[in-house]
Amino acid sequence: MRIAVIGSGYVGLVAGACFADIGHEVILVDNDQQKITGLNQGQVPIHEKFLPELLARHRGQRLHFSGDLHTAVEASDAVFIAVGTPSTERGDADLSYVESVARGISGAIGRYKVVVEKSTVPVYTSEWIRKIMLRNAAAPDSFDVASNPEFMREGTAVSDFFYTDRIVIGSDTARCTAVLREIYAPLTDGSYYLRPDAIPRPDRAQIPPPMVVTSTKSAELLKHACNAFLARKISFINAVASVCESVGADVQQVVEGVGTDSRIGPRFLNPGIGYGGSCFPKDLRAFRAVAREHGYEFRLLDEVMHINEDQRYRFVQKVRKALWTLRGKRLAVLGLAFKGGTDDIRESPALAVTQALVAEGCAISAYDPAAMDRAREVLTSSVEFASDPYEAARDADALLILTEWEEFAALDLNRLRGLLKYPIVVDGRNLYDPAAMAVAGFTYYSIGRTAVTEEGQQLQSAAARKFKNA
Ligand code: UDX
Ligand code: UDX
Numbered sequence: 001m002r003i004a005v006i007g008s009g010y011v012g013l014v015a016g017a018c019f020a021d022i023g024h025e026v027i028l029v030d031n032d033q034q035k036i037t038g039l040n041q042g043q044v045p046i047h048e049k050f051l052p053e054l055l056a057r058h059r060g061q062r063l064h065f066s067g068d069l070h071t072a073v074e075a076s077d078a079v080f081i082a083v084g085t086p087s088t089e090r091g092d093a094d095l096s097y098v099e100s101v102a103r104g105i106s107g108a109i110g111r112y113k114v115v116v117e118k119s120t121v122p123v124y125t126s127e128w129i130r131k132i133m134l135r136n137a138a139a140p141d142s143f144d145v146a147s148n149p150e151f152m153r154e155g156t157a158v159s160d161f162f163y164t165d166r167i168v169i170g171s172d173t174a175r176c177t178a179v180l181r182e183i184y185a186p187l188t189d190g191s192y193y194l195r196p197d198a199i200p201r202p203d204r205a206q207i208p209p210p211m212v213v214t215s216t217k218s219a220e221l222l223k224h225a226c227n228a229f230l231a232r233k234i235s236f237i238n239a240v241a242s243v244c245e246s247v248g249a250d251v252q253q254v255v256e257g258v259g260t261d262s263r264i265g266p267r268f269l270n271p272g273i274g275y276g277g278s279c280f281p282k283d284l285r286a287f288r289a290v291a292r293e294h295g296y297e298f299r300l301l302d303e304v305m306h307i308n309e310d311q312r313y314r315f316v317q318k319v320r321k322a323l324w325t326l327r328g329k330r331l332a333v334l335g336l337a338f339k340g341g342t343d344d345i346r347e348s349p350a351l352a353v354t355q356a357l358v359a360e361g362c363a364i365s366a367y368d369p370a371a372m373d374r375a376r377e378v379l380t381s382s383v384e385f386a387s388d389p390y391e392a393a394r395d396a397d398a399l400l401i402l403t404e405w406e407e408f409a410a411l412d413l414n415r416l417r418g419l420l421k422y423p424i425v426v427d428g429r430n431l432y433d434p435a436a437m438a439v440a441g442f443t444y445y446s447i448g449r450t451a452v453t454e455e456g457q458q459l460q461s462a463a464a465r466k467f468k469n470a
Contacts, residue, residue, distance in 0.1 A: 001024045001025070001077045001078060001179075001182060001183055002024070002025045002027075002075055002076045002077050002078075003016075003019050003024050003025065003026045003027070003076055003077070003078050003079075003080065003183070004026075004027045004028075004029060004072040004073050004075070004076040004078070004079045004080070005019070005026060005027070005028050005029065005079075005080045005082055005118070006029045006030075006069065006072075006079065006080065006081050006082060006083060006101050006105075007029070007030060007081065007082035007083035007084070007097075007101075007119070008028045008029070008030040008032075008035060008036070008039065008045075008065065008082075009030075009046075009082065009083075009084065010046055010048070010154055010157070010278065010344065011082045011118060011119065011150055011152065011157075012028060012030075012080070012082030012083075012118065013028065013039075013045070013046065013051070014048060014051060014152060014157040014158060014161065015080060015082060015118060015150060015152075015161065016028040016063065016080075017051060017054040017055055017058065017063060017158070018054065018158060018161040018162065019183070020054070020057075020058040020061075020062040020063040021054050021057065021058065021162075021199070022184075022186040022187065022192050023062075023186055024062065024183065025062050026058075026062060026063050026064070027064045027065075027066055027072040027075065027076065028063065028064070028065050028066070029065075029066055029067065029068070029069050029072045030065075030067065031067065031069075033067050036065045036066065036067045039055075039059075039065040040059075040065050042055075042056075042059065046342075046343060046344070047341075047342055047343035047370040047371075048154065048155070048157055048158065048342070049155065049156060049157075049158060049159070049341065050158035050159065050199055051157075051158055054158065054199075057197075069101070069104045069105065069108070070104070070107065070108045071108075073104075073105045073108035073109070073113070074108045074110055076113065077113060077114070077179060078113065078114045078115075078116055078179055078180070078183060079105055079113060079114070079115050079116065080116045080118045080148070081098060081101050081102075081115065081116065081117055081118055081119060081129075082118040082119050083097040083098060083101055083119060084097055084119070084278075085097070085098060085119045085120060085121055085282070085286075086282060087281075087282045087285050087286065090289065091285035091286070091288060091289045092122070092285070092286055092289035092290065092293070093121060093122055093282070093286040093289075093290075095121065095122075095125060095128070098117075098119065098121060098125065098129065099128070099129075099132055102115075102128075102129045102132040102133055102136075103132055103133075103136050105133070105138075106132070106133045106135075106136035106137060106138040107136065107137065107138075109133075109138045109139070109142045109143050110142070111142070112141075112142055112143065112175070113142070113143050114143070114144055114145075114146055114176050114179045114180065115129060115133070115143055115144070115145045115146070116145075116146045116147070116148045116180070117129070117145070117146070117147045117148070117149075117220070118148060118149070118150055120149060120150075120223050120224065120227070120279065120282075120283055120286075121147075121220060122220065122224070122286055122287075122289075122290040123217050123220040123221045123224070123290060124217070124220075124290075125220060126145040126146070126147055126170075126216045126217070126220065127145075129145045130145045133145075144171065144172070144173050144175065144176035145216065146169065146170055146171040146172075146176050146177075146180060146216055146219075147168075147169075147170035147171075147216045147219035147220045147223075148167075148168065148169055148170070148180060148219070149168050149170075149219060149220075149222070149223035149226075151164055151165070151166075151168075151226070154277065154278075154338075154339065154341065154342040154344050155339065155340060155341020155342045156202075156341065158199055159199060159200075159202050159205075162187065162192065162193075162198070162199050163199075163201060163202055163205035163206075163207065163209070164187075164209050165206070165209065166209055166210050166211065166212050167184050167187065167188065167209055167210075167211045167212070168211075168212045168214065168219050168222065168223075169181070169184075169211060169212070169213045169214070169219070170213075170214045170215060170216040170217070170218060170219020170220060171213065171215075171216060171219075172215055172216050177213060181211070184211065187208060187209055188208050188209065188210075188211050189208065190207060190208040193207045193208065223283075224283055224286065224287040224290070225287075227279055227280055227283040227284070227287075228283065228284055228287050228301060228304070230268050230280070231275055231280045231283075231284055231304050231308070232300070232301075232304045233268040233269060234268055234269075234270070234272075234274070234275045234280075234308070235274075235275075235303070235304040235305075235307035235308050235311075236307075237251070237255060237258075237269045237270070237271050238271050238272070238274065238307055238308070238311050238447070238448075239307050240254060240271075240448070241271040241447050241448025242314065242448070244448040244449065245447075245448055245449075245450075248450055249448075250448070250449050250450070251271050251430075251447065251448025251449060252430060252448070252449065254448075255269050255270075255271070270404070270429070270430070271430060271447045271448050272311070272349075272404070272428055272429045272430065272447060273311055273312055273315045273349045273350070273353060273402060273428040273429070273447075274307075274308040274309070274311035274312055274349045275308055275349070276338035276339070276346070276347040276348045276349045276350075276352075277338040277339065277344065277346060277347055277348070278344065278346040278347065281305075281308075281347045282347070284301050284304060284305055285305070287301060288301045288302070288305075311349070312349050312352050312353055312356070313356075315353055315426075315428050315447075316353060316356050316357065316360070318426055318445050319331070319357065319398070319400065319426050319445075321445070321451075322398055322424055322426050322443065322445050322451075323397060323398055323424070326357065326360040326361060326362050327360065327361035327362075328361060328362075328363075329361075329362045329363070329397045329398070330362070330363045330364075330365065330395065330396050330397050330421070331357060331362050331363070331364050331365070331396055331397060331398055331399075331400055332364075332365050332366075332367075332386075332389075332392040332393045332394075332396035332398070332399040332400065332420070333350070333354050333357075333364050333365070333366040333367070333383075333392065333400050333402055334366075334367055334368075334389050334392065334399065334400065334401045334402060334403070334405075334408050335350045335367075335368055335401060335402040335403020335404070335405055335408060335429075336348060336350050336351055336354065336366055336368040336371045336372065336375040336402070336403065337350065337368055337370060337371035337403050337405075338350065338351075338403075339403060339404060340403055340404040340405035340406060340408075341370075341405070342370065342371070343370035343371045343373070343374055344371070344374070345371050345374045345375055345378070348371075348403075349402070349428075350368075350402035350403045350428075351375060351378065351379070353400075353402055353428070354366065354379065354383065354402070355379070358379075358380060358382045358383065362382070363382055363384075364379075364382060364383045364384070365383075365384045365385075365386050365391075365392045365393075365394075365396060366379075366383055366384070366385055366386065366392060367385070367386040367387070367388060367389050367391070367392040368403065368405070369405055369407060372385050389407075389408065389411055389416075390412075390415060390416065390419055393416055393419045393420050394419045394420075395419070395420075395421050396419075396420055396421060397420075397421050397422055397424065398420070398422065398424035398425065398426055399416065399420060399424070399425045399426070400425075400426045400427075400428065401425065401426070401427045401428055401429055401431055402428050402429070403429065404429040404431065408429075408431055409431040409432070413437075413440040413442070414440070417440065417441055417442065422443070423441055423442045423443060424442065424443045424444075424445075425437065425442050425443070425444050425445070426444075426445045426446075427444065427445065427446040427447070428446075428447065429447075430446045430447050430448070430449070432444065432446070434446060434449055434450065434451075434452050437452055438452040438456075438457060441457075443457070
């Protein structure tokens with residue numbers, strides 16, 4: 001099939017490359033001419049596993065990049081809209097980019113086409129897209145508007161595309177459903193997975209993925225519900241972690257017991273400094289706003305957002321508890337991206353914590369494997385950037401772990417202890433075992449677990465000496 005994807009950001013670029021990989025002819029469109037030029041020259045604008053391989057495989061063959069919306073739409077059977085849907089000041093989604101794309105494609109429809117919402121949008125957006133296109137003289141029976149939400153996590157977006165739990169098609173006509181079924185046929189009939197060059201299958205993946213066909217409105221709504229539910233899971237466990245801290249329980253043990261209940265499941269139960277990124281925060285606000293607009297006060301979402309904000313504040317308090325005063329302290333920060341595996345810093349809790357510590361008068365030496373270029377654009381001169389975790393740690397009063405990059409869970413602890421001014425680690429992602437950190441000689445604070453403090457260490461070694469002497 002011929003597919004146009006409008007918007008070549010984190011979602012559009014990955015989806016476009018994956019559509020090409022399952023055999024379609026794809027034109028990726030963006031109104032950022034610099035981005036298009038870079039893509040045509042072979043640049044890969046974002047850090048995403050397997051994306052460079054897919055772009056190299058299909059660029060100039062089945063995958064083209066263009067700034068010309070009209071021509072791309074004219075040439076296509078399906079047009080996926082993947083432009084940004086940021087929050088307005090009121091918290092609802094700013095759909096002006098979607099509207100402008102809808103206007104832009106109206107005049108280029110010609111023969112029957114399916115217009116598909118790929119960006120996360122509030123329920124009723126498909127109706128508005130249709131209305132705008134009709135207003136701009138698209139013929140009523142020349143197009144349908146469908147919703148095909150993405151479930152791609154940044155960092156594993158390519159794998160998530162091919163090895164998704166399900167493909168959701170929201171469509172209101174049989175004709176439109178048939179087009180979308182055909183697009184995804186290489187996945188749903190299993191043929192893609194037989195290819196020797198298929199993207200490797202992750203451990204848990206079920207193939208072929210099932211297809212869930214719903215009305216367009218249901219698909220729009222289920223995407224918001226899905227992100228809100230996942231965010232709720234994270235805030236829930238963060239709230240439980242706070243109770244654990246008060247009573248001396250261990251949240252990781254609680255997670256093990258809770259997550260093995262198959263009705264709950266172990267995923268998205270990692271406590272930390274809260275969720276961030278371009279989706280959860282924005283989508284929760286938008287879901288809250290659309291529910292209110294239609295007469296339902298979704299107060300549960302307020303609390304999910306409140307717990308999430310609080311988690312950052314609690315972390316800064318933890319740093320204060322470890323160091324007493326903050327002004328003039330030098331802190332090593334590991335992780336600036338909103339999560340591991342990406343260079344994306346949008347609504348990053350790691351960045352927010354770093355900024356809060358700068359405001360408290362701390363000097364920061366930061367390291368992130370992928371997000372430093374983007375972070376440099378928003379952080380002040382109080383932040384230095386290091387070339388690895390050890391350089392960041394040199395002479396710091398404490399080391400803070402803010403993002404769950406795999407390499408931060410495998411640090412050489414002896415080397416680290418030798419570099420830090422004091423062996424203090426405040427871990428916002430629970431990457432280490434407190435007992436192991438105690439043995440390695442660290443004062444160690446984490447989320448929802450008893451801290452390993454100097455006093456505790458001294459008491460323990462005194463008890464050990466007493467035992468030995470007796
Ligand atoms: C976007 C949405 O924000 C998100 O809600 C959704 O789930 C997926 O799409 P993302 O891909 O991360 O997320 O956004 P971004 O990386 O900002 O990419 C959007 C792209 O669209 C940019 O490259 C921008 O230049 C382009 N764009 C924007 C257009 O081509 N035309 C426009 O009118 C506006
Ligand atoms: C999300 C959705 O998961 C994906 O399906 C969607 O379509 C795009 O938005 P993404 O924002 O890329 O993906 O990352 P995700 O893995 O969901 O993590 C979001 C945030 O939650 C990150 O800040 C992460 O650190 C945090 N998180 C995640 C936790 O704090 N604990 C967890 O257990 C899981």
